[in-house]
Amino acid sequence: MRLTRRRLSSASLLAAALLLTGLATAPRAPAAEADELAAIRKEVERQHDAAIRRLQAWIALPSIAAENLNVREGAEHMARLAREAGFQHVEIVETGGKPGVFARLDAGAPKTVGLYFMYDVKQFDPAEWSSPPLEARIVDRPGLGKVMIGRGAVNQKGPQSALLAALHAIRAAGRKPPVNLVLVAEGEEEIGSPHITRLVHRPEVLEALRGTIGVFMPSAMQDADGVATVSLGAKGVVELELVASGEKWGRGPTKDVHSSLRAMVDSPAWHLVKALDTLVADDGNTITIEGYPKPRPISAEEKAMVAAASARRSEARAKQQLGVQRWIDDLPWREANERLVSQPTVNIQGLVGGYTGPGGKTVLPHRAAAKLDLRLVPGMTREAAVAALREHLRKRGFGDIEINVTGGYDPTGTAADSALIRAQLDVLRKRGLDPVLWPRTAGSYPGFVFTDPPLRLPSGHFGLGHGGGAHAPDEYYVIESANPAVAGYDEAVMSFVEYLHALAK
Amino acid sequence: MRLTRRRLSSASLLAAALLLTGLATAPRAPAAEADELAAIRKEVERQHDAAIRRLQAWIALPSIAAENLNVREGAEHMARLAREAGFQHVEIVETGGKPGVFARLDAGAPKTVGLYFMYDVKQFDPAEWSSPPLEARIVDRPGLGKVMIGRGAVNQKGPQSALLAALHAIRAAGRKPPVNLVLVAEGEEEIGSPHITRLVHRPEVLEALRGTIGVFMPSAMQDADGVATVSLGAKGVVELELVASGEKWGRGPTKDVHSSLRAMVDSPAWHLVKALDTLVADDGNTITIEGYPKPRPISAEEKAMVAAASARRSEARAKQQLGVQRWIDDLPWREANERLVSQPTVNIQGLVGGYTGPGGKTVLPHRAAAKLDLRLVPGMTREAAVAALREHLRKRGFGDIEINVTGGYDPTGTAADSALIRAQLDVLRKRGLDPVLWPRTAGSYPGFVFTDPPLRLPSGHFGLGHGGGAHAPDEYYVIESANPAVAGYDEAVMSFVEYLHALAK
Known part of the structure; x- marks a missing residue:
């Protein structure tokens, strides 16, 4: 984490600011490149329907690690997509968990990205969707245009399919990608990437990645108004379950018994509630885990970024x-955003114990669980967070409560003046977009495996376009945009073509 | 409640004790009655297979109020069973909830019972059962004999079918029941009998019940060792859900949003945890609801009953x-039983919020609920308990949390020297059984509707036989008993024949 923090220095922020205001080195845009991009654009448009069908076929095959659904099939499909997009070397690699896919595309270029x-995608309940989540139908959405609705539409199959469509179009235009590519795909992102290190640290993968100038994930970085956000990192995360049970506690029953016995038998569910209660203060927000790693205070540079972004983003929207009336502590918009980027969280994703169906059922449950996710900011590690939680519970008489960590990783950060970020700003500026620079995404992705030792590479997200509803019903990705400021599918594809060219420079 | 308490006077306890020790009036058992019982027993044995098939057909049709399953069908089946057993007047009556069944059997007898x-039956998950819960298979259980496994086997279709089988056998023997009968059947017992008053207070039902000497529910009162318990009442209960939601709170989201937003958005799930935490002390057991009605202290007579019962029941068994290693506060067996009969409870039946499936799902849920049941002892009413809970939450800043009461009622009690209880003790003593007298069942049944004004009738449970697993998987009822001290199905039927005769005296 020390490295990451150093990268977020005021010098690098200054460099980014210069790029944003157009005072940095003037863009080189020879006529040859313009011709090449025009030829590729023609192919992108010609292949539009085929690319959409490719995305729809991908969405029709959901791989869900938490449910062990279509894991092998998902990896094989991913491998096929890579092969069809021009990767010469493609292999499914075992990780000890769900398999990964490792692929290389050698374009004979000087640089490699x-x-x-x-x-994988998040779980879904079709009953909650207005359009079947696996059919990836294209429907009209007022204000947005034609959007594709489906699980994975924006998180992350849509943007990833657009990157692959860029490679298809480049080849169809008789060109080669301007950079060589190394692809690492995992099938456990949605459960906290428990085996990402095993995948990336395989000798052949590590060796291939060492030769790159950085690693990026295709994404849809525009909001509904078209504002594009360049994020310099992401929070870390720990996903875990706290489980109280009669078996482990030695009190209460070891199976569900009639609730009338509550008058003489202890309750693991109440034991869990009492344990949970010690984790946050009465405001429900302030973390009170003893010895919990402290977040690094928000820096002046980060504050400036948040202030600039808050001024441009609509609080009302x-x-x-989100269906939210007020932010935590009734903070104003800017301070709420500062809290968002700088503070760790202890969130209850789910509570489940005893009878969870309709109405009641008079049982005294032998087991109750709270599914938590902990978001980590710079200054915190997954290991220290879990260790503190464990010790905290032990000290307070909750040592019997199981802490089942299912995934997670440290925070990640990349310097604003890294080649990866400079190329992003370059592409956006050429398109006349004025991007928002953002200290770190409040969500998480396992960028640490690229930004931390041994690789120490820049890592980020890139891609024009807009979507929403990740992890929620009616997840969508804009295909034909009603707002000229927001890229539709073909423009998203072109943004990847341009980004690869910018990275080649 | 005052009436009920008066009934449990030391005088009545003394009377019961006298009966138990055989010092009360000698039993009258003329030869004519012995002949009649012998003739009926022959029919009970001859009709055994038919009675078992009748029970199996009943179990095959589960009515579950919480799931709105087979409600109308269940009432119609109940009405048919009554008609076939000889009730001349049978009607399905509307209650505002699930329908009830009201029936009368006029045997021309002086007394009416x-x-x-x-x-209705409790919900079930077939995956948790070793034998299909609706097939009511008869299987061998070491130590018990042949038992029927099915939902409702003991709670309450098995014992109820045995009472009906007694009526069939009496008729087949060319006899009339020794008492007239008034039957009230409800389909909402398992959700806390929310409309039992509407059913029992219908003018024609109330009038019919006014003419009875008391009301009893068929049950299986023997434990696995054959010890029969005569209970003098039951706790009251309130079933309710506490629901925290962004909608009602005005904080947090009004739909599930991505968990990364937790850093700026409040959490209804944590709000619920904080509210729950105020309801019981750190031991998880002591109720800390401000202004909660206080239980009447356990009386010397009740203590004596519990002491006698504890000495006879096996703590180890x-x-x-139950799969329990220690009782609350590490109480010894007798004190644990005192706690069981005398203390109210605030039990968590179920916790449900956000993502409850396998693994995790990074959402910030907009809603979380705790399903509670509150058991009430004498000195407490449903109304006062709910009012105190509401005021307690309001005062502590949880006034937004919904309290959805789905059912419940006050405690109930019946005097040991009532005709209903004396007849029970009489039947058991004649069979050489030495029953355990018990202050009140820790579970609940809506006896209040019979014991409280306007009816003020004795009310209880009766029936030889043994079963287990009520509300749990593998619920069973002994059909052919391996233990001579435990009644099998035919003996259970005979116990009802004998009880009706004892009540007729």
């Missing part, structure tokens, strides 16, 4: 989209 | 059956 993909 | 039935 890493790609990080996920082939954010509140309306 | 009330019967309380339930035709109880612990083994």
Whole structure:
């Protein structure tokens, strides 16, 4: 983490600011490159329908690690997509968990760029969707245009398919990609990437990645107004379950018994509630885990970035989209965003114990669980967070409560003046977009495996376009945009073509 | 409640004790009655297979109020069973909830007895059963004999079917029941009998019940060792859900959003945890709801009953059956039983919020619920308990949390010297059984509707036989007993024949 922090220095922020204001080195855009891009654009448009069908076929095959669904099939499909897009070497690699895919595309270029993909998607309940989540139908959405609705539409199959469509179009235009590519795809992103290190640290993968100038994941970086955000990192995460049970506690029953016995038998569910209660203060937000790693205070540079971004983003729209009336502590918009980027969280994703169906059922449950996710910011590691939680519970008489960590990793950060980020700003500026620079995504991705030792590479997300509803019903990705400021599918594909060219420079 | 308490006076306890020790009036058992019982027994044995098939057909049709399953069908089946058993007047009556069944059997006898039935059963998950819960298979159980496994086997279709089989056998023997019968059957017992008052207070039902000497529910009152328990009442219960939601709170989201937003958005799930935490002390057991009605202290008579019962019941067996290693506060067996009969409870039946499936899902849930049941002892009413809970939450800043009461009622009690209880003790003593007298069942049944004004009738449970697993998987009822001290099905049927005769005296 020390390295990462150093990268976020004021010098690098200054460099980014210069790029943003157009005072850095003037763009080189020879006529040859313009011709090449025009030829590729023609192919992107010609192949539009085929690319959409390719994306729809991908969405029709959901791989869900938490449910052990279509894991092998998902990896094989991912491998086939890579092969069809021109990767000469493609292999499915075992990780000890769900398999990964490792692929190389040698374009004979001087530079090599890493790609990080996920082939898995989040769980879904079709009953909650207005359009079947696996059919990836294209429907009209007022204000947005034609959007594809499906699980994985924006997280992450849509943007990843657009990157692959860029490679298809480049080849169809009789060109070669301007950079060589190394692809690492995992099938466990949605469960906290428990085996990403095993995948990336395989000798042949590590060796291939060492030769890259950085690693990026295709994404849809525009909001509904078209504002593009360049993020310089992401929080870390730990996903875990706290499980209280009669078996482990030595009190309460070892199976569900009639609730009338509650008058003489202890309750693991109440034991869990009492344990949970010690983790946050009465405000429900302030973490009270003893010895919990402390977040690094938000820096002046980060504050400046958040201030600039908050001024450009609509608080009213954010509140309306989330169904939120007020932020934590009734903070104003800018301070709420500062909290968002700089503070760790202890979130309850799910509570499950005893009878969870309709109405009641008079049982005294022998087991109750809280599914938590902990978001980590610079200054914190997954290991230290879990260790503190364990010791905290032990000290307070909750040592019997199981802490089942299912995934997670440290935070990640990349310097604003790295080649990866400079190329992003370059592409966006050429398109007349004024991007928002953002200290770190409040969500998480396992960028640490690229940014931390031994690789120490820049890592980020890139891609024009807009989507929403990740992890929620009616997840969507804009295909034909009603707003000229927001890229549709073909423009998203072109943004990848341009980004690869910018990275080649 | 005042009436009920008066009934449990030391005088009545003394009377019961006298009966138990055989010092009360000598039993009258003329030869004519012995002949009649012998003739009926012959029919019970001859009709055994038909009665078992009748029970199996009943179990095959589960009515589950919480799931709105087979409600109308269940009431119709109940009505048919009553009609076939000889009730001349049978009607399905509307209650505002699930329908009830009201029936009368006029045997031309001087006395009339009330019967309380339930035709509904608890929810079940077939995956948890070793034998299909609706097939009511008869299987060998070491130590028990041949038992029927099915949902409702003991709670309450098995014992109720045995009472009906007694009526069939009496008729087949060319006899009339020794008492007239009034039957009230409900389909909402398992959700806390929310409409039992509407059913029992219908003018024609109330009028019919006013003419009875008391009301009983068929049950299996023997434990696995054959010890029969005569209970003098039951706790009251309130079933309710506490629901925290962004909608009602005005904080947090109004739909599930990505968990990364937790750093700026409040959490209804944590709000619920904080509210729950205020309801019981750190021991998880002591109720800390401000202004909660106080239980009447356990009386010397009740203590004596519990002491006698504890001496006869095996603590080791109880612990083994429940999978419990220690009782609350490490109480010894007798004190644990005192706690069981005398203390109210605030039990968590279920916790459900956000993502409850396998693994994790990074959402910030907009809603979380705790399903509670509150058991009430004398000195407490449902109304006062709910009112105190509401005010307690309001005062502590949890006034937004919904309290959805789905059912419940006050405690109930019946005097040991009532005709209903004296007849029970009489039947058991004649069979050489030495029953355990018990202050009140820790579970609940809506006896209040019979014991409280306006009816003020004795009410209880009766029936030889043994079963287990009520509300749990592999619920069973002994059909052919391996233990001579435990009644099998035919003996259970005969116990009802004998009880009706004893009540007729």
